[in-house]
Amino acid sequence: MSPLDNTYEKQFKVIGTRPPRPDGIEKVTGKAQYGADLYVPDMLYAKILRSPHPHAKIISIDTSEAEKLDGVKAVVTSKDFSKFSDNKPSDTLVNCIAHEKALYDGHCVAAVAALSNTIAKSALKLINVEYEILPHVTDVDEAMKTDSPIVNKGYVLENVPKGFSENVTSYYEFGHGDLDNGFNNADLIVERTFKTEAAHQGYIEPHACLASMTPDGKADLWCCTQGHYNVRALCADIMGMESSQLRVTPSEIGGGFGGKTTIFIEPIALALSLKSGKPVKLVMTRDEVFKATGPTVSSSMDVKIGMTKDGVITAGEANLRYQGGAFPNGTVEMGAQSAFAAYDLKAVRTKGWNVLTNRPKQAAYRAPGAPQAIYAVESVVDELCQKLNLDPLEIRIKNAAKKGTKSSYGPTFDDIGLIATLEAAKKHPHYLAPLEENQGRGLSCGFWFNFGGDTCVTLNVNFDGTIGVTEGNPDIGGSRASISQMAAEELGISYDKVRTIIADTNSLGHNEVTDGSRVTFAVGLATIKAARAAIKEMCKRVSLIWGIDEDAVRWENGSAIPAGPNAGQFDPMSIEEIAAMSSQTGGPIAGHHEVNAEGAGVSFGVHLADVEVDKETGSTKVLRYTVFQDAGKAIHPSYVEGQMQGGAVQGIGWALNEEYIYGEDGRLQNAGFLDYRIPVASDLPMIEPVILEIPNPGHPYGVRGVGETSIVPPLAAINNAVSRATNIRFSELPLSPPKVLSSLKKEINDG
Amino acid sequence: MSQVHIKTKINGDNIEFLCDPEETLLDILRDKLHLTGTKEGCGTGDCGACSITLDGKLVCSCLVLGAEADNSEISTIEGMSNGEKLHPLQQKFLDHAALQCGVCTPGILVAAKSLLEKNPDPTESEVRYWLAGNLCRCTGYDKIIKAVLDAAKEMRS
Numbered sequence: 001m002s003p004l005d006n007t008y009e010k011q012f013k014v015i016g017t018r019p020p021r022p023d024g025i026e027k028v029t030g031k032a033q034y035g036a037d038l039y040v041p042d043m044l045y046a047k048i049l050r051s052p053h054p055h056a057k058i059i060s061i062d063t064s065e066a067e068k069l070d071g072v073k074a075v076v077t078s079k080d081f082s083k084f085s086d087n088k089p090s091d092t093l094v095n096c097i098a099h100e101k102a103l104y105d106g107h108c109v110a111a112v113a114a115l116s117n118t119i120a121k122s123a124l125k126l127i128n129v130e131y132e133i134l135p136h137v138t139d140v141d142e143a144m145k146t147d148s149p150i151v152n153k154g155y156v157l158e159n160v161p162k163g164f165s166e167n168v169t170s171y172y173e174f175g176h177g178d179l180d181n182g183f184n185n186a187d188l189i190v191e192r193t194f195k196t197e198a199a200h201q202g203y204i205e206p207h208a209c210l211a212s213m214t215p216d217g218k219a220d221l222w223c224c225t226q227g228h229y230n231v232r233a234l235c236a237d238i239m240g241m242e243s244s245q246l247r248v249t250p251s252e253i254g255g256g257f258g259g260k261t262t263i264f265i266e267p268i269a270l271a272l273s274l275k276s277g278k279p280v281k282l283v284m285t286r287d288e289v290f291k292a293t294g295p296t297v298s299s300s301m302d303v304k305i306g307m308t309k310d311g312v313i314t315a316g317e318a319n320l321r322y323q324g325g326a327f328p329n330g331t332v333e334m335g336a337q338s339a340f341a342a343y344d345l346k347a348v349r350t351k352g353w354n355v356l357t358n359r360p361k362q363a364a365y366r367a368p369g370a371p372q373a374i375y376a377v378e379s380v381v382d383e384l385c386q387k388l389n390l391d392p393l394e395i396r397i398k399n400a401a402k403k404g405t406k407s408s409y410g411p412t413f414d415d416i417g418l419i420a421t422l423e424a425a426k427k428h429p430h431y432l433a434p435l436e437e438n439q440g441r442g443l444s445c446g447f448w449f450n451f452g453g454d455t456c457v458t459l460n461v462n463f464d465g466t467i468g469v470t471e472g473n474p475d476i477g478g479s480r481a482s483i484s485q486m487a488a489e490e491l492g493i494s495y496d497k498v499r500t501i502i503a504d505t506n507s508l509g510h511n512e513v514t515d516g517s518r519v520t521f522a523v524g525l526a527t528i529k530a531a532r533a534a535i536k537e538m539c540k541r542v543s544l545i546w547g548i549d550e551d552a553v554r555w556e557n558g559s560a561i562p563a564g565p566n567a568g569q570f571d572p573m574s575i576e577e578i579a580a581m582s583s584q585t586g587g588p589i590a591g592h593h594e595v596n597a598e599g600a601g602v603s604f605g606v607h608l609a610d611v612e613v614d615k616e617t618g619s620t621k622v623l624r625y626t627v628f629q630d631a632g633k634a635i636h637p638s639y640v641e642g643q644m645q646g647g648a649v650q651g652i653g654w655a656l657n658e659e660y661i662y663g664e665d666g667r668l669q670n671a672g673f674l675d676y677r678i679p680v681a682s683d684l685p686m687i688e689p690v691i692l693e694i695p696n697p698g699h700p701y702g703v704r705g706v707g708e709t710s711i712v713p714p715l716a717a718i719n720n721a722v723s724r725a726t727n728i729r730f731s732e733l734p735l736s737p738p739k740v741l742s743s744l745k746k747e748i749n750d751g
Numbered sequence: 752m753s754q755v756h757i758k759t760k761i762n763g764d765n766i767e768f769l770c771d772p773e774e775t776l777l778d779i780l781r782d783k784l785h786l787t788g789t790k791e792g793c794g795t796g797d798c799g800a801c802s803i804t805l806d807g808k809l810v811c812s813c814l815v816l817g818a819e820a821d822n823s824e825i826s827t828i829e830g831m832s833n834g835e836k837l838h839p840l841q842q843k844f845l846d847h848a849a850l851q852c853g854v855c856t857p858g859i860l861v862a863a864k865s866l867l868e869k870n871p872d873p874t875e876s877e878v879r880y881w882l883a884g885n886l887c888r889c890t891g892y893d894k895i896i897k898a899v900l901d902a903a904k905e906m907r908s
């Protein structure tokens with residue numbers, strides 16, 4: 001073994017190749033089991049009744065007629081959750097089922113379990129809920145005003161400045177330097193107000209679970225989730241259970257993007273199972289997914305940036321107002337931290353306010369909080385460059401954050417790949433390709449923090465010398481392949497000798513949610529360390545066989561060998577030979593690693609977008625799109641590319657079409673894929689990925705998380721491209737055809 | 752209302768079932784026959800995750816009633832491979848890493864197979880427009896389009 005902990009300088013054999021994923025055949029043949037795919041004997045089907053009102057007091061719920069319907073086995077309301085009578089309901093529970101008030105259109109008020117879906121649906125119609133309708137608010141700026149209806153009382157933190165309604169619950173501030181001095185030194189200052197609408201994560205698999213709970217307080221729960229340990233913690237708290245009594249098994253997951261990091265229906269299914277004494281399956285409809293889960297925050301933002309004639313940014317300021325539904329959240333804090341992260345600035349200040357509205361509780365969405373803030377900042381930087389006739393890429397290189405930069409949110413950066421990423425974009429043929437009439441090119445930087453966190457891995461050496469890796473993070477985009485690759489690389493064996501599985505909550509210690517772009521980084525790190533522990537044990541076993549010191553044995557290419565000429569003459573012992581003898585040398589061999597992983601390493605990306613705007617319809621076509629991103633080390637390049645392409649297209653959808661539309665009545669107007677329009681294949685060109693590899697010192701192979709950064713730049717890249725194509729500066733997303741067309745017409749009318 | 756007795760052929764096998772008059776073919780496939788490779792993403796015909804062929808025609812099974820399937824021939828993802836031999840489209844999806852979460856994959860494979868039966872040599876645009884009714888939220892479609900074009904090429908040779 002190398003004495004160095006970090007081995008990213010070495011020649012890899014398995015890392016960087018593109019083997020087939022272990023779950024691939026199941027997924028192309030329809031065998032893979034997702035959340036809704038499990039059926040067990042004597043199972044009931046559940047359905048949820050939801051509030052049609054955005055804000056209403058629940059006067060009474062009469063479930064007696066529903067209970068009488070033939071085939072109905074249980075009906076639950078908030079009365080069936082003891083935490084409400086104890087006065088200790090968590091926000092998560094109140095979001096799962098309304099207690100005294102319905103807080104948004106689609107808030108769950110009751111649920112039924114019956115012999116079939118048909119019966120359960122019929123039973124919902126027999127539940128009589130009496131509401132007292134209350135005034136509502138869904139717009140972030142309206143909700144901040146002192147005369148706004150109050151959504152949810154008792155959440156205002158002490159540091160929130162005066163002058164707002166009680167819907168403003170938290171306030172954050174970051175930055176350094178003298179802003180006034182900075183703006184005084186600028187030759188040009190641009191200040192603009194921006195708005196973005198809420199976008200839904202839009203995973204194709206609706207939330208689904210199957211719960212089986214017994215009167216002695218034990219339960220098994222199968223569900224699609226990004227983090228079954230978090231599901232266990234939240235459900236155990238709500239149901240008043242001990243963690244050990246609730247076993248959560250994650251199904252295959254049909255997309256999450258942050259939206260499946262929390263729970264919505266699982267406690268309802270558990271309560272129905274307890275009450276009926278039978279297993280209960282609960283699957284959301286798409287309408288329910290839109291109304292009651294996710295989406296991300298909507299925002300209203302002011303950004304002011306000063307620049308000299310030769311392109312030095314002298315000061316930057318951003319005020320961010322985010323609403324994330326009826327409960328507080330910290331998304332605006334991450335927005336305020338990331339807004340100016342790509343820049344090395346002497347004077348910068350960001351402020352953020354979180355606001356409550358009568359909308360569903362926001363859930364994380366890929367780099368939560370960053371796309372909005374960076375869209376506003378990158379749009380203003382582009383406008384400054386355009387007005388000062390400066391190359392927007394050169395100006396970003398000129399002002400880029402680098403190793404040693406004190407970031408706008410506090411920490412000083414280590415090795416980061418931003419300048420290399422910008423240089424790669426500058427050299428790429430896309431940047432200088434000619435454009436035609438009504439076409440525009442947009443550019444934006446993106447940033448995400450990346451996380452590590454609590455991680456456990458067990459690596460078992462089977463008696464035939466093959467390897468079983470047990471990890472605890474649902475695989476959302478091919479991570480089982482990359483984890484197997486890292487185990488194979490470290491052990492010096494081939495990829496097909498390793499099988500990685502994801503364990504249930506009782507089979508492995510706590511693992512954080514699959515989020516924060518953490519899995520390949522943190523689970524990979526733990527896998528490498530677990531492999532090293534197994535190697536150490538195998539060297540020890542061989543030392544016993546050879547009768548030499550443990551230190552005199554080392555590991556090379558999947559075999560134990562003498563460490564040097566003084567250790568003696570022995571033929572190498574392969575992992576197969578060592579494993580076959582393990583019963584005689586002390587028992588089965590395994591390596592473990594448990595860690596709260598640090599050193600995730602921040603991530604930067606740069607996107608180039610070419611668009612053409614149809615001036616007759618206001619419709620925008622993306623012609624060419626290139627993504628440049630630092631992956632640290634791409635373990636399985638195809639899945640790294642996939643993250644870059646998929647995130648870019650989600651961002652394109654957010655920029656061009658996706659939005660939550662609320663009516664005057666506070667009801668969601670477009671709760672379906674027909675009216676909430678995510679990108680389809682015919683909307684798009686190929687998305688070219690360019691992977692850079694600037695090793696992250698915090699990972700043995702240099703890995704940097706790649707999953708989230710890619711959704712950040714498209715909002716501004718598209719906005720800048722459309723603005724340059726039309727010569728109109730847009731400041732509200734999405735740039736849907738009616739919005740663009742009305743601006744084009746206004747421009748013509750204004751001459 | 753009493754249930755309806757339906758006779759069909761699914762993936763080559765004679766299958767009979769009883770269904771409620773309002774039950775969709777998707778619900779029958781999943782809840783009654785446990786052919787869960789066909790997925791429900793929306794229930795309104797917008798996402799294509801429940802794509803099957805009904806008498807050779809590509810349809811969203813969430814928009815067909817179970818009772819309408821009487822005397823019809825149905826193909827689902829479960830019938831796509833031949834024993835342990837994958838269909839070229841399935842193999843190319845693996846080779847090109849054309850799936851991430853994989854939940855849209857069965858519907859896209861069924862739809863793509865239907866395209867290549869009609870048009871063995873489609874252009875990129877033709878593939879994109881044919882698959883415009885199949886939503887994928889993970890991949891940005893890039894690798895899916897490449898996999899379909901590559902499978903078409905192999906199937907022609």
